[in-house]
Amino acid sequence: MNELDQLVAAAQADFAAAATPAQLENAKARYLGKAGRITEHLKALAALSPEDKKAQGAAVNAAKQRIEAALTARRQQLAEAELQAQLEAEALDVTLPGRRRGMGGLHPVTRTMERIEQIFGSMGFDVADGPEIEADWFNFTALNTPEDHPARSMHDTFYVEGGHLLRTHTSPMQIRYAVQHVKKHRAVLDAGGSMPDIRVIAPGRTYRVDSDATHSPMFHQVEGLWVGENVSFKDLKSVYVSFLREFFETDDMRIRFRPSYFPFTEPSAEIDMMFNTGPLKGRWLEVSGSGQVHPQVIRNMGLDPERYIGFAFGSGIDRLAMLRYGVNDLRLFFDGDLRFLSQFK
Incomplete structure (x- = not known):
């Protein structure tokens, strides 16, 4: 070699x-x-x-x-x-059964909204839905909100082109639903007959320029309306107290109606509640605004305020969800964190 x-x-x-x-x-x-x-x-x-x-x-x-x-x-x-x-x-044993996708669940706000609809549905209320991009007439003017009211300011309201805006509450559905109801029964009214009561709730998304631990630029609200010939403030108290007790599944609470002001109701009241037990014991918590529908709003519905009367309320669905599930930061509902949301499956 x-x-x-x-x-x-x-x-x-x-x-x-x-x-x-x-x-x-x-x-x-x-x-x-x-x-x-x-x-x-x-x-x-x-x-x-x-x-x-x-x-x-x-x-x-x-x-x-x-x-x-x-x-x-x-x-x-x-x-x-x-x-x-x-x-x-990295061997793959093809004889093993496949991995299933995890089961999803309803969002806690969706759960809350469905619960609200079920409770009021059992009381005879219809559920109405309407546009989120709203005309000024339905969002403000028809609800007796004056031109110089702070809620109309750019600081509170998202305005869009064409004189429209992102609705700041679901209250416009009061007018939209009532006008359609009156049109449906116009012949009866013109003949001097009695129109069936207007009884409706309107849950949905609303928008305001606000964002912190208890406020969001987009939030959920439910508007309630009952108009008839013999509807009183007593009916408002009866309906809403029954709703709160059913929603929280307890009678162990105190509820008060505190005088307030809203342009679309007169008289008006904030509704507060206080639990007698639990982590929120002894704290008054605001859960809704309410009142007897203002006569001008009744007129804007196409009805005679001398004959028809009613009440309305507006409640934050997100606030109710926070109280029901013990959540202390509203933003958790909208962050999309599955570690948080999976608790509600």
Whole structure:
């Protein structure tokens, strides 16, 4: 075995002993690098005669090709070994049953809204829905809100093109629903007959320029309306007290109607509640605004306020959800954090 054959055998042995790609590259440098042994043989050709240079050069190139072939083969072996190890580590047992997707659930605000609809539905109230981009007439003017009322300010209301706005409450549905109801029974009214009572709630999204732990630019509200010939403030108290007791599933609470002011009701009252037990014991909590529908609003519905009377209320659905589920930050409902939402499945 000549010197070049020994060199090839040594390279093959070193390559075979390399256990990692890094070790293999180090071995390659010893033979094929700039200062490698094959390079030394190529440099030595310069001192040979033309005839010897040709013969020796061919032998050195043949040895180099054999070393490169051994290097390529070892690289392939190491790559296959690495792939096999990865496959074994990440093995997929196809005989196992597939992983099912986790079951979703209703959002707590949606749960609350459905509960409200069910409770008032049991009292004979219809459920109405309307546009979230609303005309000024329905959102403010028809509800007896004066031109200089602070609620109309850009600081509170999102205005859009065409004189419209994002509704600041679901109260516009009072007018929309009542007008349609009156149209349906206009012939009876014109003949002096009695129109069936208007009894409706309107849950939905509303918008105001406000954002903190207890307020959101988008929030949910439910508006309630009952108009008839013999509807009194007593009916308002009876209906809303019954609703709160049913919603929170307890009679262990105190409820008060506190005088207030709203342009669309007269007289008006804030509705507060206080639990007698639990973590909120002893704290008065505002849950709704309410009152007897203002005569001008009755007129805007197309009815005679001397004959028809009624009450309205507006409650924050998100606030009711916070109280029912013990949530202290409104923003948690809208952050989309599944760790929070999955608790309500």
